Amino acid sequence: MWTLTDNKDWAAVRRSFSWVRDMEGVPQDPVHHAEGDVAVHTRLVLEALETLPEYRLLGAQERETLWAAALLHDVEKRSTTVIEPDGRVTAQGHARKGALTARSLLYLDQPAPFALREAVVNLVRYHGLPLWAIDKPDPAKAVIGACLVADTRLLSLLARADALGRQCADREDLLYRIGLFDALCQEHDCWGRPYAFATPHARFQYFRKEEAYPGFVPFDEFGSTVVLMSGLPGAGKDTHIARHYRDWPVVSLDDIRRAMKVSPTDKTGNGHAIQAAKEAARSYLRAGRNFVWNATNITRNLRGQLVDLCVTYKAYVRIDYVEVPYVELLAQNAGREAVVPAAAIDRLVQRLEVPAPEEAHEVHYFARNA
Template sequence: MNNLTNWLSTLSQDSKPTFEECKTYLAQHLPLLNEFVRTEQDDIWHAEGNVAIHTDMVLQELYKVLDSDAPHITGERRQALVLGALLHDIAKPLTTRRKVLNEKERIVAPRHEEQGRSYLALRLCELPLSHTCIDSVLGLVGYHHLPKLLVIKNQDKSEYLRLAGNADTELLYWLEVADMKGRICPDLENQLSYLQEYRMFCEEYGIWEAKDMYKLIPKAIQVKENTISQIYLNNLAVDQILRREITVPEEAVAKTYAYAERYSNFVIMCGISGSGKSHWIKNNLADFTLISLDEIREEINGSRENQKSRGQVLQIAKDRLKFCLAKKQNVVWDATNLRKDFRDTLCTLGRNYHALITLVAFQQPITSIRKGNTNRQHAIPEDILDKQISNFQWPEFGEAQRMIVVGEKGKVLSYQGSFNFEGNEMQLQ
């Protein structure tokens, strides 16, 4: 591990490793790197050949960019950018297939960006990297397709703000410059022109480099007399702009006026079994009403392991949730919530009741999760745990109105949103 730690630290300085060198150090932890050489690419979009060839070309182009146009990218941001270039296509071995487009068979890799982000979310925790670096890499991998797409689709400011909440917009730009130059395609200059437009829009919207949306957007609406109401307004203003319900933050003052004084704090847990969700609730949300699918299964079926009556269990849970939200009670939904579509259903319900929604996501090394599952009172079988890890869709900015990321032993790794801190303690109420 010392050799790996030293090697990773050189990425924050001036090292320029090839793809093969990177694979030597990282394939043990990220075995999909070994599949790059066997993963074909489209002969028009990627005439250079397989994913391994492309990735090495991207790395070499990135080093040229860092030496010429972006020498100011140093330290941890450089480390994240190099890793982002190495891993931006990490899920192509999982997603690559053939598809007929315009009567010609082509090679595509649909949704490899978001699958790559989720694949890395837990696995990067096995490496000696800071949470900030890991978060930056996830942003680069998960959204590297968006700089061009936002321009091509003529997206509005809200979509640029959403992207800025999920990724470092400047690092994305440099990655995509290298990504474009690190391939053989017929319209390179046109592709690069899209990136120039993307940069122009980011600068115009004030989101070039990493920005905190919760400082940028609510700055003009610090109008409430008490902290609880102001926190609600801050978070709802960001949420409503992202959802195109308003166009300027000031509109949120009127839209939230009737709810800001008294509202439900709705917390949604998100994490693999054994990651410590229930323990975190006990330590941090003891005064919240608890809705636990496991406990309802035990109530209905006599055992939390009994998966019968799933529809009934879920309906009871939703009815109890609606009751709490209607009464403006603080409530926590305790389940794995690994899929985005199910989290979206819960968030929609919370928004319908004008709650302040906080997603608590657990991000830990897979080895720690396995150990936690083994040590818990109600351990699940290994094959079920493997399925959870494989199917986990890592949450993104904008799903809920706030997000807390929790690491090993219940340690909070990051807060995203406007929170109430009294002394050094975070208060969800």
């Protein structure tokens, strides 16, 4: 069983993790957090979590996962907190940035199995959703999207502990909102489980169209199949392609850079390399040929641009995400023809966004440390 730490005494936790100590002195808006700074709030959230009957009924691994998420849920208030001109204290974007930090910490510093790490990461990412889901333009889509990567039961428990671990005048309203989130998830068949779409294309189109019904099943009409590789340098993408797509043509950014004699750090040259890669992809797409796009593709934005290009030609898009433990990653990178400096890899880890299921028709995970 994985655990972030065996000693959950607050003093021990504080000694063990510098990022916990970083929470000390980080202010919070007294209207919503009269209890004190982020460290005080986090300690109170952990204490509140332990009192919840539903938490005590969880299996041991689920408790450890949720406890780690509670400890990390506000970790990036340290970098996003701003005192506004009117005196209010805000921390916009702390959940998204906190998710990136949680992934980095649980990959580099406190290695966790892939599935458990991503469970923690996505609980951090969506920990505020139960409070605000009902205010979203499309509440159903908000909870269905979250349920694909986070257990909504655990999200609800984290949100309850978050509400109970603060001093504020609107605590009852917060708890009421969490109750609405629970009901919303139950209504849309995503309470404690991912929503079951009828087909991969139905899921894909639901998240691409603003006004879409999750039960709608679109007609499947595809040209070619495109596999977008995703993974850090040295993760084994070339080996994966050789094993699973031996006879497929490959659009490889590394190969194109080498042919054009472009350094990975040359922004202008890389722009030309990417354009050449896209033109090669278009030639396959126009011909209706299956192919693999081989590049790191570690951010959702970059993957989204490539997916958009492919679906313009009615392609069926699959993302294969490849990962190995950090020590193995460095060793494999050192054996590459084009070695990426370790410092650059660490920076990429900080930016890594593991593909989510709704990004393509299929998303598959090949994690050595799963």
